[in-house]
Amino acid sequence: LDDLLTKWEELKDLSRNICEGFEEAKDIYEFNKNVDLVESWIREKELMIQFNDTGEDYEHCTALLKKLDDVGTGLKVDEDEIHQINHLADKLINQCKNENQVDEKRLSLNEKWKQLQQKIADYRQRLINALEIHSLNRDLDEVNERLMEKHLLASKECDAKNLSSAENEQRKHLSLCNDIYGIDNHFKNINDNDVRRLIGKNPELMEKSRTKIQNIQDNLRKLSQECSTKDEKLKFAVKLHKFFDSIKEYENWASIILVNKLSKTFTSENILQAENELQDHGYVKDELLAKKQNNKNLKEYGLSLLQELKQNENENQLQIQKLQECLENNDELQRKLDQAWEDKSNYLKQCKQLHNFNELYKQADSWLTMKEAFLTNDDLGSNLTAVKDLLKKHDSFVQSFAGHQRIVDLSTFAQQLFEQKHFDLHNIQMKHDEILERRDKLLELAKIRKNKLEDSKLYFKFLQNYNEIHGWLTEKIKVANDESYRESINLLSKKQKHAAFEAEINSNKGRIDELLGEGENLINNSHFRSEEIKSNLDNIKKLYRQLNDSATFKRNRLNEAYQALQFFRLCDVLSLWIKDIEAILSDQDNGKDLSSVRNLLKKHQLLENDVHNHNENIENIKDQLAHFQRSNHFQIDEIEEKGKS
Incomplete structure (x- = not known):
C-alpha cells in the first residue's frame, strides 16, 4: 500500500510536470504566434508607408487612413497588444526556459514597434493633409459637376409651347441663375479660404486643384454667358408667346363672333325683329372696327418680332415659319370676319326681304282663301232669275280678281329675289308658284263656275220651256183623253174640233223638236244636269207620244162613234121602214x-x-x-x- 501510495504521488508529480510543460509550450506557441502576427502587421504597415500612397481622391484617402488604423479589419495591433506580448515574454523568462530567445524576440519586436509608430504618425499626417486637399478637390469637383448640371440646363433649348410654359421656363431660368450665383459664391468662399490655407501643404496635389479652379472659372464665365443668352431668348419667347396668346385671344373672340353674331341663323319672326337684328348687326360692325384697329397694332408688333427673328434666320427657321403662318392666318381671319359681316348683313337684309315676301304671301293667301271660299259655293240657282243674279255676282267677282295688285306685287318682288339668288329661294319659289297656281286654279274654277252658271242658265231656260211644253202636253193629254166621243151628240162638231186639236198638236211639234234639240245639245255638251235633262226629254217624248197616241185614239174613237152613229141612224131608218112595211103588210x-x-x-x-x-x-x-x-x-x-x- 505504501508503495502504491508512493507511486501515486510520483504519478501525480509526473502529471503536474507534464501539465506545466504543456502550459509552457502553450505560452511559447502563443508568444511566437503573436510575435509573428505583429511582425507581419509591421511589415505590411512598412510596405504601406514605403509606398507612400496618399490616395487618388477623398474616398481613397479615407480608405487608406482606415486601412492604416486597421478599421474594419480582423487584425489590429496597438499598445495593449504589445503590452500583452511583453507580459507573456516576462512570464516565459521567469520560467527560465529559452529566456534568451524570448527576450531577443521581445526586444526586436519592441524596437520595430517604436520605429513604426513614428513612421505611422508621419504617414498619417501626410494622409490627413492629403485628405484636406482631396476634400477641397471633391468640393471643387462638386462645384464643377453642379456647374455642368447647370450648363446642361442653361444650354437646353427653350421649347416652350405656350406662354405659361415660357414663363415657367423663365422662372426656372431665374432659379437657375440664382443657383449659379450661389455656386459662384460658394466657389469664391472655397477659393478665398481653403485654397489659401492648403496652398503649401501638398504642392503636387494643389497643382491638380489649381487646374480644377481654372476649369471652374472658365465654366462660370461660359455659364454666365449662356445664362445671359438664354435669358434674352426666354424674354423673347415670352414676348412671342404673349403675341401668340393675343392672336389666340383674337381668334377665340373671332370664333365666338362668327358663331354667335355672324352665323347665318334665321331667328326673326317678323319685319320689326328683322330691322332690330340689322340695327344690332351695325353695332357688331363698330365692335369689329375697334378690334380691327387693335389687331392692326398687334400685327405691327408681330412684324417687329419677325424682324428680330430674321436677324438670326438660320437658328429661328421654325419660329419664323410659325410666326409668318400666324400673321397670314390672322390676315385671313380678318378677311373672313369682314366677309362674314358682309354676308350676315346681306343675309339679314334677305331675312327682312323674306318677311316682306311672307307678308305679301299672307295677304295674297288670305285674299285667295276668301276668293276660294266664294267659289266653294255650290249654289247654281234655283230658278232663272236666281241664276242671272249669281251670274252678275260672278262677273263682279271676276272683275275684282283680274289684275289683283297683291299678287302682282308678290310676283314682282319674287322676281327680284330670284335675281338676287335669295338664300331661301326654294321656299320662295314654292310659295310664289303656289300663289300663281292657286290664282290660275282660281281663274279656272271661276271659269268652271261661270260655265256652270251659264249651263244652269241654259238649264233653267230649258226647264222653263220644258215646263211650258210639259204643261201644254199635260193639258192636251187631258183633252185627248176626254171620252166625249162616247156621247153621240155633236159628233161631227167634235170631229172637227179634234181635227183642229190635232192640227194644233202638229203646229207645236216644232216647239217640241226645238226643246228636244236644246236638251240634246246640253247633254252632248256634258251638262252637269244631263241626267235630269235626259229624264225631262224622255218625259217630254213620252208625253208627246202619249198625246199623239191619245189624239189618234180619240180620232179613231170619234170616227168609230160617228160610224156607229151613222149605223144607228141607218138602223133607225130601216126600223121605221120595216115598221112601215109591217104596218102595210098587216x-x-x-x-x-x-x-x-x-x-x-x-x-x-x-x-x-x-x-x-x-x-x-x-x-x-x-x-x-x-x-x-x-x-x-x-x-x-x-x-x-x-x-x-
Missing part, C-alpha cells in the same frame, strides 16, 4: 074589186121593189156589223143589240 084590205086589187097589187109590187131596194141597206148593215165585230168596236155591244133589233 093591212087586211085585199081589195074590193079588181081595180082596187090591181091597185093593191101595184102597191104590193112597189112594196116588193122597195123591199128589194132595201136589201142592199140590210146587207150594208150586216157588213158594217161584221166590220165592227172584227174591229172590236168600243160600242160593239150596243151595235150588236141595235143590229139584232
Whole structure:
C-alpha cells in the first residue's frame, strides 16, 4: 500500500510536470504566434508607408487612413497588444526556459514597434493633409459637376409651347441663375479660404486643384454667358408667346363672333325683329372696327418680332415659319370676319326681304282663301232669275280678281329675289308658284263656275220651256183623253174640233223638236244636269207620244162613234121602214074589186121593189156589223143589240 501510495504521488508529480510543460509550450506557441502576427502587421504597415500612397481622391484617402488604423479589419495591433506580448515574454523568462530567445524576440519586436509608430504618425499626417486637399478637390469637383448640371440646363433649348410654359421656363431660368450665383459664391468662399490655407501643404496635389479652379472659372464665365443668352431668348419667347396668346385671344373672340353674331341663323319672326337684328348687326360692325384697329397694332408688333427673328434666320427657321403662318392666318381671319359681316348683313337684309315676301304671301293667301271660299259655293240657282243674279255676282267677282295688285306685287318682288339668288329661294319659289297656281286654279274654277252658271242658265231656260211644253202636253193629254166621243151628240162638231186639236198638236211639234234639240245639245255638251235633262226629254217624248197616241185614239174613237152613229141612224131608218112595211103588210084590205086589187097589187109590187131596194141597206148593215165585230168596236155591244133589233 505504501508503495502504491508512493507511486501515486510520483504519478501525480509526473502529471503536474507534464501539465506545466504543456502550459509552457502553450505560452511559447502563443508568444511566437503573436510575435509573428505583429511582425507581419509591421511589415505590411512598412510596405504601406514605403509606398507612400496618399490616395487618388477623398474616398481613397479615407480608405487608406482606415486601412492604416486597421478599421474594419480582423487584425489590429496597438499598445495593449504589445503590452500583452511583453507580459507573456516576462512570464516565459521567469520560467527560465529559452529566456534568451524570448527576450531577443521581445526586444526586436519592441524596437520595430517604436520605429513604426513614428513612421505611422508621419504617414498619417501626410494622409490627413492629403485628405484636406482631396476634400477641397471633391468640393471643387462638386462645384464643377453642379456647374455642368447647370450648363446642361442653361444650354437646353427653350421649347416652350405656350406662354405659361415660357414663363415657367423663365422662372426656372431665374432659379437657375440664382443657383449659379450661389455656386459662384460658394466657389469664391472655397477659393478665398481653403485654397489659401492648403496652398503649401501638398504642392503636387494643389497643382491638380489649381487646374480644377481654372476649369471652374472658365465654366462660370461660359455659364454666365449662356445664362445671359438664354435669358434674352426666354424674354423673347415670352414676348412671342404673349403675341401668340393675343392672336389666340383674337381668334377665340373671332370664333365666338362668327358663331354667335355672324352665323347665318334665321331667328326673326317678323319685319320689326328683322330691322332690330340689322340695327344690332351695325353695332357688331363698330365692335369689329375697334378690334380691327387693335389687331392692326398687334400685327405691327408681330412684324417687329419677325424682324428680330430674321436677324438670326438660320437658328429661328421654325419660329419664323410659325410666326409668318400666324400673321397670314390672322390676315385671313380678318378677311373672313369682314366677309362674314358682309354676308350676315346681306343675309339679314334677305331675312327682312323674306318677311316682306311672307307678308305679301299672307295677304295674297288670305285674299285667295276668301276668293276660294266664294267659289266653294255650290249654289247654281234655283230658278232663272236666281241664276242671272249669281251670274252678275260672278262677273263682279271676276272683275275684282283680274289684275289683283297683291299678287302682282308678290310676283314682282319674287322676281327680284330670284335675281338676287335669295338664300331661301326654294321656299320662295314654292310659295310664289303656289300663289300663281292657286290664282290660275282660281281663274279656272271661276271659269268652271261661270260655265256652270251659264249651263244652269241654259238649264233653267230649258226647264222653263220644258215646263211650258210639259204643261201644254199635260193639258192636251187631258183633252185627248176626254171620252166625249162616247156621247153621240155633236159628233161631227167634235170631229172637227179634234181635227183642229190635232192640227194644233202638229203646229207645236216644232216647239217640241226645238226643246228636244236644246236638251240634246246640253247633254252632248256634258251638262252637269244631263241626267235630269235626259229624264225631262224622255218625259217630254213620252208625253208627246202619249198625246199623239191619245189624239189618234180619240180620232179613231170619234170616227168609230160617228160610224156607229151613222149605223144607228141607218138602223133607225130601216126600223121605221120595216115598221112601215109591217104596218102595210098587216093591212087586211085585199081589195074590193079588181081595180082596187090591181091597185093593191101595184102597191104590193112597189112594196116588193122597195123591199128589194132595201136589201142592199140590210146587207150594208150586216157588213158594217161584221166590220165592227172584227174591229172590236168600243160600242160593239150596243151595235150588236141595235143590229139584232
